[in-house]
Amino acid sequence: MTSQEALEIVERILPPGTLTSVKTLVFHHSWNGREYRAIAKEAGYDDCYIREAGAELWRSLSEVLQEPVKKKNFRALLKQKFSNQIMM
Incomplete structure (x- = not known):
């Protein structure tokens, strides 16, 4: 499961409007093991905001x-619960 596939699942299960562009950024980078500080620095945001x-x-x-x-644990949970629902 890629971060994009996982994000598509998250978009389906969360209420509309829950995911902002910043939360999407955090999701993708967190999926790839990045720390909040690195995400903030790369994206030009404050650590606390991220x-x-x-x-x-x-x-x-x-x-x-x-x-x-x-x-x-979010990556393992999503894979465990939704790995059979990946849309090809």
Whole structure:
């Protein structure tokens, strides 16, 4: 599963309007193992802003999936729950 495939799943399961461009940026970079500080520096944002966007994203996913989602486990959870739903 690529980050784009995972993002398409997340877009389907989250309520419309939940994903902002910053949350999408955080999602893609987090999927690839980047730290918040590196994401912020590369994208020209403040560390705290990126960290908060990530926290909001993980909270939204936690509500929808009904289990704790963190930056450290979101990739494994999505693969486990949705690997058979990847749209080709």
